[in-house]
Amino acid sequence: MPTLVDLTRTMDPENRARVHESFKALETVIAPRIQYLSPESGGLERMMSIFGCQASDLPDGEGWGEDMLTEMNTHCGTHVDAPLHSGRLIEGKPARTISDISLDELFRPGMVLDVRRWVKPGAAIPIEGLQAAIEATGREIQDGDAVLIRTGQERYTMADAEYYNYPGMTGDGTRFLTSLGASILGTDALAWDRPFPVMRRAFEETGDPAQIWDGHFAIRDKEAFIVQQLTNLAALPPTGFTVGFFPLKLPRTSAAPARVVAFLGD
Missing domain, CATH: 3.50.30.50 (Putative cyclase)
Structure with a gap:
């Protein structure tokens, strides 16, 4: 098996806040904004809405994990x-x-x-x-x-x-x-x-x-x-x-x- 070396930068939304003040226009090529919908909150609400169910109907009262990407340039990250x-x-x-x-x-x-x-x-x-x-x-x-x-x-x-x-x-x-x-x-x-x-x-x-x-x-x-x-x-x-x-x-x-x-x- 070959050794794999990852050459890709992580598109971490937190890096948008680290962009130097003079280069704020570059935020969309650094990382997207990510809205994290976790299984116990946003993902749960999405599943209850889609399936017409209650939290008690789902395993451990949780829905799925889901994430929304916004403000992302096609030239974003690597x-x-x-x-x-x-x-x-x-x-x-x-x-x-x-x-x-x-x-x-x-x-x-x-x-x-x-x-x-x-x-x-x-x-x-x-x-x-x-x-x-x-x-x-x-x-x-x-x-x-x-x-x-x-x-x-x-x-x-x-x-x-x-x-x-x-x-x-x-x-x-x-x-x-x-x-x-x-x-x-x-x-x-x-x-x-x-x-x-x-x-x-x-x-x-x-x-x-x-x-x-x-x-x-x-x-x-x-x-x-x-x-x-x-x-x-x-x-x-x-x-x-x-x-x-x-x-x-x-x-x-x-x-x-x-x-x-x-x-x-x-």
């Missing part, structure tokens, strides 16, 4: 971006949605690029750092690989301002990885690109629209699936494992929360 997230046309063809992607495309050989030595908070991850990290794995990126970027963001919590000032990928860096064959691009950071304030400042200073969300827009040139908010990358070897990215089966969406699991060994 999630897979479908190509549609980056635009209507990808490689000149209509962009695929989550429901267009087959599971075999999301069960791929993986490799971890540990770029911690080459990154700075809020700055672009340099291509030379990516190259060095690839060399450190002992093999080249192959067609269809899932390439997971370890930036070191796991050392911060959502209450830390540093959590939101993560190293990010540029368009050039993204195209570098896809040109080598990577079809899944993952990161342990909150997002794939540089932080929004960093990109906005660069755009305002230069007037260059290429500074805006260039990491995501790069897959318009060559299709890839971007996965964000990974965790536990430190538990993986550089290569020699397979990763399953299992998104919720939602129709026609630009993303879906996913359970991401690495399979090590036999």
